[in-house]
Amino acid sequence: MRAKTRRIAAALVFAGLTGCGGPSDKDGGKDTGTETETHDTGSGSETSENTDTVTDTDTHPPDTDLVTWVTLQGGSFKQGSSQGEQINYDETPAHQVSLKGFEIMKNEVTVAQYRACVVSNVCTEPDKGEGCNWGVAGRAEHPINCVDEYQAEKFCAWVDGRLPSESEWEYAARSGGKEPKIHPWGEDKPTCERAVMTDEKGVDGCGLNHTWPVCSKPLGNTEQGLCDMGGNVDEWMPDWYRWSYNGAPTDGSVWDDPTDADSKVIRGGEFSAPVNDVTTRGRYYWVPFARPPIIGFRCARPLSADQDAGMDSGLDAGSKGTRASR
Numbered sequence: 456m457r458a459k460t461r462r463i464a465a466a467l468v469f470a471g472l473t474g475c476g477g478p479s480d481k482d483g484g485k486d487t488g489t490e491t492e493t494h495d496t497g498s499g500s501e502t503s504e505n506t507d508t509v510t511d512t513d514t515h516p517p518d519t520d521l522v523t524w525v526t527l528q529g530g531s532f533k534q535g536s537s538q539g540e541q542i543n544y545d546e547t548p549a550h551q552v553s554l555k556g557f558e559i560m561k562n563e564v565t566v567a568q569y570r571a572c573v574v575s576n577v578c579t580e581p582d583k584g585e586g587c588n589w590g591v592a593g594r595a596e597h598p599i600n601c602v603d604e605y606q607a608e609k610f611c612a613w614v615d616g617r618l619p620s621e622s623e624w625e626y627a628a629r630s631g632g633k634e635p636k637i638h639p640w641g642e643d644k645p646t647c648e649r650a651v652m653t654d655e656k657g658v659d660g661c662g663l664n665h666t667w668p669v670c671s672k673p674l675g676n677t678e679q680g681l682c683d684m685g686g687n688v689d690e691w692m693p694d695w696y697r698w699s700y701n702g703a704p705t706d707g708s709v710w711d712d713p714t715d716a717d718s719k720v721i722r723g724g725e726f727s728a729p730v731n732d733v734t735t736r737g738r739y740y741w742v743p744f745a746r747p748p749i750i751g752f753r754c755a756r757p758l759s760a761d762q763d764a765g766m767d768s769g770l771d772a773g774s775k776g777t778r779a780s781r
């Protein structure tokens with residue numbers, strides 16, 4: 456409960472600081488400067504010029520290999536937690552959800568991937584500043600953060616996808632809805648061996664006080680190979696947040712009704728998350744126009760007609776999703 460209380464307070468403070476702006480509030484400035492980017496190559500580091508300067512006003516589609524998709528076969532699972540086993544009340548009631556197969560990104564969207572969208576004149580720049588990865592040398596492979604939910608939706612549309620629904624995200628985090636899968640890797644308690652989180656000494660980011668490059672903790676992957684479904688950055692969901700699952704969809708769709716809601720769901724825990732917050736069921740929330748350093752995102756998309764047919768004939772869940780056309 457400690458972390459949840461902290462987030463509520465932070466959201467309120469942030470809302471007060473930023474006002475009630477929508478997505479258009481932050482539209483504007485492209486990355487027109489030239490920055491020096493240091494890439495960690497694993498055997499030292501190299502310095503290269505970032506050539507993100509926008510030279511025209513045309514929009515461009517993404518490279519076909521920009522994003523790695525992982526396929527989840529459709530199925531039925533019990534989303535949430537039962538009374539007594541939950542960490543927070545909002546994980547209840549557990550409810551049966553049936554969903555179609557879909558694809559989801561292997562990793563949280565990186566700074567480099569998001570930059571490609573900005574350079575293509577489609578996405579707007581994230582915020583900069585304390586805790587933000589945009590414009591910081593050496594962070595190209597870190598998750599993009601300091602983006603609001605509208606910016607996340609824009610990027611996902613650019614790669615021909617969308618944000619995953621909360622049901623899809625939990626289904627993927629539990630390796631296809633398996634039980635109990637309290638964490639993406641299973642039931643062992645979260646530590647810095649498996650997730651970028653607060654370490655045993657109480658230092659955020661496993662001692663670094665910030666995010667790590669995506670997929671730095673392969674022991675924490677799901678069975679299908681999804682990285683950082685626990686920790687690193689929380690991930691934007693398109694669902695409006697409510698205090699329980701009463702009335703939630705059961706077909707895997709987005710809980711898209713904003714009635715009596717003012718925040719969107721975020722999932723997975725972040726680099727400053729304590730041990731109880733790195734779970735497959737934990738639900739948190741933030742106002743959708745906020746751009747805090749703890750939140751990033753990944754995208755999903757429905758299966759193509761061919762993939763749907765393939766799934767019916769018995770393809771394995773978790774096969775790498777690559778397709779030339781849809």
Ligand SMILES: [Ca+2]
Binds near residue numbers: 563684685724
């Ligand atoms: Ca994450």
